[in-house]
Amino acid sequence: MTRTSPADRIVEGVLHPRSSRAWRAGFTLACLLTMWLVAGIVVLLARGVGIWGIAMPVAWGFAITNYVWWIGIGMAGTFISSALYLTRQGWRTALNRHAEAMTVIALAVSGLFPVLHLGRPWFAYWLAPYPDRMGLWPQWRSALVWDFFAIATYVVVSVLYFYVGLLPDLAAVRDRARTRGRQVVYGMLALGWRGDAQHWQRHTRLTRMLAALALPLVFSVHSMVALDFSEGLLPGWHSTIFPPFFVAGALFSGTAMVIVLSVPLRRGFALEGVLTDAHFDRLAKLLLAAGWIVTYGYVAEVFTAYYGGDPYDIAMVRHRLSGAYAWVFWATIACNSVAIQALWWPRVRVNRTALVAISVLVLAGMWLERFMLIVTSLYRDYLPSSWGMFHPTVWDIAFLLGSMGMFLLLFLLFVRYVPVLSLSEWRRQDARPGDGA
Template structure:
């Protein structure tokens, strides 16, 4: 086979459609300079400072809310009997779901050997780490006495206070800790070769030392690459099952309950589809923002946006099918309580929330069938934000509609959020973006070594 023919087949593999994996004119030198200078040389601009100040203010609001909760208890929220769950659990499920989408983009596409993931995996992994860090706060705060959260751990102690292994709180503890540790390891291992690049290009001595320590003595020899590929493969192989097991475990928090609307075997796959749905939506919003902010159009191309939009559409169709299945099961079974819960969802006190969810999660994504919409950045941002709003309300409705209307009229009661509920919600956004903005200044948002590999395969190694 001639060299020209081999190069042509490689190009065809990387560029199966009209839109390439990366810009055909991209070079290794340009990629390295563009990505590393964004961390090492780019000055702190007014836009970053403004976003950081806003995120810091909201994070301070979250800290104030936590302090108030420690002093007064969870009564500062609007929860009560019969609605004993509300915003905190909604925030927990919503944020951990966003992390699932980032892991799937990075790990699942790595196992599938998809070359176009190289432009997306770094910021998707960073999104996962930040989202899971935020989500882990809310189950602890919901304990009532959060300063005793360590009782969930099976640690040796002299008082013989052991965890309740049948409690979903314990399941959530192991799920979050395992997922956060694996996500952190996978994210950090992928950064080691790029930390070495930053070490070699840094001018200030403190940056050379800092990135040198983080690079773990990386020299890029064959032995290092062999170990790196093995570790990455193992961590990716662990991450993908965690995407399904962790959110299935979150779903079992509801499925183990005997309330109508919760006691269903549909929840684990339904929650997984919803997690990927909202995760892809957040990845689109962040990807488009980073593409514009850091001038990454050469590396995050229209093809990446198109593929992410297709993945979001596929996950959204499964979510819409799950909504229909829930209603069909209730009416087909003719169970008195399931039927009452389904009718209440359609026309009850919170029916406005259900139809908002249908509009955001089912109707809005139908426009993604058209390629023109999938490549329109403004349309993608609007649709993704609608999906994120719809998925948050979907988790809230799932909680409220089964709790506020009990078996007896004496146990009926509406939920009304307080200002502290809204403060915790806004503060969670602040903490997420604060962590993400810090990472933007410290680590490259593109995987330089993976993109250099694509450029080399394309035949542009020296241009």
């Protein structure tokens, strides 16, 4: 077997896809969950957001939890790809393609929830500063408006960054395609790529520019999402630690998702020589480092509440530790702070089964952490007369599981019709033995 065989296998897999039993089972499950999501959207448009469990005082529930969770997952893919590209890290080659695809798909899924949560989603364009004769301009001092612009900018840059990196590989598939239909489709997507020196020069320059733009956007976007909460004058939200805490949490959950996706890709495409133990070791170290920053945020939140002496902040912390949703707090600590401590051992960092198990716990813990952040600050307000519990409905579950199904469906289509490895970078990396992982 030659060293370039992974690239050949990937191109042949795109041109002559063979659906394995695992792929068909995953695709069927993803379709069923996505259909459940579509049914939920239809019912929501017909009956309103009352089908969810939200009510006063808990006006934010699963929808905003899902939104923050998915957009956090979408941050890490571009961060890993752009940061490693700008620092010239050779081990990026094995990860960048599916990490970037993860970002684009997660952003597409996350964009559903804030629009549907508006109550009247057909008026979502009111968030944009369009010319309005009625004078209903957006409030420019609100973080929600800037959140719209920050995420829109990040989506555009991420999609361009992902698509520009695909151009040489789409051209490679076009040149090897044997049917006229595939030649036309992949030829149109390749935008006339010929692979000459001028094309490579412009491609390298544009990739470097997009990577330089994407890296600071990773920090600005999730910082802006954090300001959606920290601008609110509620105990548990009004905190200056939220922007760096949210960025670390996004990198934490996104790295966990990269690990969860990398293991089946390694097995399904026989990429043992590409996705090596060294890659998983480095991803595990990144997961451990981000997890400790998130853990520091938990400790700092409790400490500052008691150190500041504000009775409402102290009451909020006590509610989280021993209130009605205390199980959410302790489950979050177990998943995000305790489970990752196994990564101190090198043997665990290269054990793919253990890595997937820990990463799944991290993903679950980060969702619970967002739920805890939202609900435990809303269900106990300043006045006892405004206290109330949140009880999710079957449609809350439908939107959560349906969003997972939509993500899985789009990712399975990606691995079916797009090269999961950057072939041009792999060949260039393969020609420089000793570099990279």
